[in-house]
Amino acid sequence: MVSASIHGFILSFGLILPLGVQNVFVFNQGATHPSYKKVLPVILTASICDSVLITLAVLGISVIILKISWLNTLLLSAGILFLMYMGYVTWKSKPNSNSIEKASFTPKKQIAFAATVSLLNPHAIMDTIGVIGTSSAAYFGADKIAFTLACIFTSWIWFLSLAYVGRQTGPLESSAGFLALLNKVSALIMWGTAIYLAIQLLNK
Template sequence: MISAAVHGFILAFGLILPLGVQNVFIFNQGATQSKWVYVLPVVLTASICDTVLISLAVFGVSAVVLGVAWIKVTILLIGVLFLLYMGYSTWKSKPKAEGTTGTTFTPRKQIAFAASISLLNPHAIMDTIGVIGTSSLSYMGAVKLAFMLVCILVSWIWFFSLAVAGRLTGKLDHSGRFIIILNKISALIMWGTAIFLIFSILPE
């Protein structure tokens, strides 16, 4: 069981570490929001979505869904639209003036965006199905459950850590210039991911 837990930790950490839309958005919100509590909607949403994806991947349900071609294409198209819109919103967003209240993204908008980039992100889905789901096939019973729970725990810890790192960065950036640059980079990553997904839909 310990080996399965270690395997799950290394695997999940390796998958979640690269700079992607989800990570950039969470870090961005941590840096942008005026208080730590305002970041919780995006962190909790992303964590819960990852929990759902990992659970489905381990139990094999999502693999069946993605086996249907039209469902996969639909998910890709919806993901492209969300990424294009999110990129536009992020590019236009600006940090609040120091001492003012309010948030760049409302809790409802945070939840919608976090859910979309988690559940409608084909890269995240394929990572959970193709890597975590496949790796879990070598385990059974309690050992398989331990593998899954460790993978989920890594996601929760990582997302909270990203938000904290973003929050600390935002407090050091009193001019707001770093946040503006971060917004531009975030938008470019989102648009780049959308373009990549469009090409993945096109027939070879």
């Protein structure tokens, strides 16, 4: 069980570490909200969505879902449109030192966006299925449960920590300029992901 847990931790950490829309958004919200408590909706949503994807990958259900052609196309199209729109909104956002909170999202928007970038990103889903799902096949019984829980635990700790680091960045004197730059980077990542998904859709 110990080796399975360590394997799950390393694997999950390796998948979640790279800079992506989900990570940038969690960090951004941590930086723009006046208190850590107010960013809990995005932390919980991102963590729960990852937990669901990991569980589905281990159970093998997600492989069946993504094999349905029309559902895969719908998933890609919805993801592209949403990322293009949110990229535009994020790019136009102009936080300033006197109104940093204006750059933050309401709890409902946090939940909606976090869920969308988690569940409507086929690339992330395929990573979860291809790596975590495939790796879990090597374990059975208690070892498989330990592996799965380690992956889920890593995801929760990561998002809690990422938002906390963002919150520590917020009070900096130069935070307005930093957040403006972060918004531009976030928008570019969103548009880049949308273009990547569009290329995938056209090549199907």
